Amino acid sequence: MSRIGERVGAIHTTSADEVQLFGFGVYVGREVPGPEAAGWLADMVREMGHDNPKIVLDSGKVVYGCECWFGPETEVRETIGGRRAVEVDIDQVRAEVRSR
Numbered sequence: 723m724s725r726i727g728e729r730v731g732a733i734h735t736t737s738a739d740e741v742q743l744f745g746f747g748v749y750v751g752r753e754v755p756g757p758e759a760a761g762w763l764a765d766m767v768r769e770m771g772h773d774n775p776k777i778v779l780d781s782g783k784v785v786y787g788c789e790c791w792f793g794p795e796t797e798v799r800e801t802i803g804g805r806r807a808v809e810v811d812i813d814q815v816r817a818e819v820r821s822r
Contacts, residue, residue, distance in 0.1 A: 724749040724775070724794060731798025732777050732790040734810050741802045742810045746795055747779035755786040760816035763788040785812050 724730055732744040752773035755764050767774050767788050775787030785792075789812070792798070 724792070726751050729795040730777055730792050731795050732779065732785050732792045733798060733801070734790060734815060736801075736805075738805075740806045740808055742808050743798070743802075744783075744785050744790055744812050744815075745779040745781055745809055746798070747777050747781075747785075749792075750776050750778050752776060755788060756784075758784070758816065759786045759789055760819040761789060779812070783812050789815075 726749060728749050729746060730749045731746045734742040734744055736742070753776050754771055755768050755774050755776075757768075759768065764774075764786060767786075775792065777785050777787070777790075777792060779785060793801075
């Protein structure tokens with residue numbers, strides 16, 4: 723489990739040759755996801771009033787644990803390994819999720 727203030731990476735998806743990630747940032751604690759968080763898991767967590775890991779990316783955008791796979795920055799970089807890393811925008815992913 724990450725500690726408040728720890729640098730983390732937030733991954734969207736992985737494949738054999740590519741890792742799509744939202745980026746790197748700081749784990750700032752837990753809170754109930756706001757209405758911006760998208761997806762069935764985000765909806766469920768929000769409706770139940772459960773807190774969830776909150777990450778403030780270096781871009782200033784926020785992503786919640788229910789929207790990604792995340793971990794300490796060094797471990798995420800090891801997970802990427804030799805694969806191509808492609809940064810994806812959390813706002814675009816959320817828009818795509820909502821359009822389904």
